Amino acid sequence: MGKRKKPNRATDLRRLLRVPSDERIDLAARDPRAVPTGPGHKSAGRDATARLGRRLAGLQERLWAAGTTGDRRRVLLVLQGMDTSGKGGTVKHVIGMLDPAGCRVTGFTAPTPEEREHHFLWRVERELPRPGEIGAFDRSHYEDVLVPRVRGLVPPEEIEARYEEINRFEQRLTDDRVTVLKCFLHISYEEQRRRLLRRLDRPHKRWKFSPGDIDDRALWPAYQEAYEIALHRCSTPNAPWYVIPADRKWYRDWAVARLLLEHLEALDPRYPEPDYDLETCRERLLKGA
Amino acid sequence: MGKRKKPNRATDLRRLLRVPSDERIDLAARDPRAVPTGPGHKSAGRDATARLGRRLAGLQERLWAAGTTGDRRRVLLVLQGMDTSGKGGTVKHVIGMLDPAGCRVTGFTAPTPEEREHHFLWRVERELPRPGEIGAFDRSHYEDVLVPRVRGLVPPEEIEARYEEINRFEQRLTDDRVTVLKCFLHISYEEQRRRLLRRLDRPHKRWKFSPGDIDDRALWPAYQEAYEIALHRCSTPNAPWYVIPADRKWYRDWAVARLLLEHLEALDPRYPEPDYDLETCRERLLKGA
Secondary structure, eight states: OOOOSSOOOHHHHHHHHBOOSSSOOOGGGSOTTOOOSSOOSHHHHHHHHHHHHHHHHHHHHHHHHHHTTTOOOEEEEEEEESTTSSHHHHHHHTGGGSOGGGEEEEEOOSOOHHHHTSOTTHHHHTTOOOTTOEEEEESOTTHHHHHHHHHTOSOHHHHHHHHHHHHHHHHHHHHTTEEEEEEEEEOOHHHHHHHHHHHHHSGGGGGGOOHHHHHHHTTHHHHHHHHHHHHHHTOOSSSOEEEEEOSSHHHHHHHHHHHHHHHHHHHOOOOOOOSSOHHHHHHHHHTTO | OOOOSSOOOHHHHHHHHBOOSSSOOOGGGSOTTOOOSSOOSHHHHHHHHHHHHHHHHHHHHHHHHHHTTTOOOEEEEEEEESTTSSHHHHHHHTGGGSOGGGEEEEEOOSOOHHHHTSOTTHHHHTTOOOTTOEEEEESOTTHHHHHHHHHTOSOHHHHHHHHHHHHHHHHHHHHTTEEEEEEEEEOOHHHHHHHHHHHHHSGGGGGGOOHHHHHHHTTHHHHHHHHHHHHHHTOOSSSOEEEEEOSSHHHHHHHHHHHHHHHHHHHOOOOOOOSSOHHHHHHHHHTTO
């Protein structure tokens, strides 16, 4: 975590964190405490994130403005990770820097009876960002290849089919001008223990805790494996997965904000040109209208 | 706008800004530049709003937490006002201080063909905050008693009926544990001119402008009258209207944030009590689970 004189280039982050589509990823080989590029310590990280926030807000306004004149582009940030990995915190600290009017945040929990009666992508489809918006999913359709696999709730061949359905679904989104940015918040087993203990210790955090969170820890290796498979099978050129080192919250926020910025910069949304005559309007207003 | 040694009590704001239900309000008698209570100048106002933001965020978390265990309460902030009155700015600066995961912001523009085929409350109903959420409407069902009245698009007796429908609708919301907070952002004719000119002068604001905004200024008196009637007819004990002096943006933000805070404090949401044994869970985690 030594200080750096010169932060690496932005592209390094995408390259460093991207899950390759051609081989299975080994999560154990990715350090959740890593600080592979960018700010090297907490206060610099928080400052850098705040600066990214101002740039993000500017790009968001352009995206929104373009959307008002028919530009269908939008962004969907998908957040996945084990309990306490910081999905909610990322929404709060990264999406929280944007104008809420242009954001659509959805948290997905266990499916309701109504949702169970539909295809697993049904509830996701309804919550997609509209043109000009930045959407964020706290959990997503990936839950449907994780929980059922680990708990054996669905036959293996159906899980197999779901990876392909997800890839086709995300391809369709991409075709429909949705930029899909998928971040796996990677925390360590030890860090999860610390965070769960903190939830128990702080009265205003106890509501977030459930004893089932401890039971789930026994399934940690099975979940890591299910993630490795999902990340491998569904990291496509148009909608790749990124593994975010998430043991350090400040680095997690910075990395997600930075990835979001790079994707928005690549879109390069523009304010629409006025379709009216500026001078005529100015004169009308100045002359008393 | 003189400095005050001691800000007036919070309750003053509600009393001062509330629209009485028993008599028609005279908007011309309410000064859009007034600073009736609270901070007396811009920098103090911005600081005070930021402090309110931290308290709002704390209450929002409690409301959300309570919602996870069956508390159905939520808040709906309805923002209305003439063009450039700052509805979008209020969302950005007030709702923007909250956790976006618990917010649901909806802007209503001219109804789509699909929306026109339904009752005017249909599209509003679909965007209501869910339990635990804070919703914000940038324009709302009130557009349907304003535009049609001013432009004569709907027979007068139908407009009459709509006031009653709105009151019944909002009563039903109140019965369903929705706190309805309605704010009319009151700006002056001159301030609107300044803001429209600013939109023309600044390249990144031109997309917000339309020459129709100038045409609408000819209808200013008719709109003020339509607002006076709507505010009078629909300021009910359970869902009163507040008139926010909005020529000063910092005061507008402070006043809306303050009203929101007072309503949330009145709800007094509580974190749910843990339904598990703290010590057992702590020990399991410390012993290696």
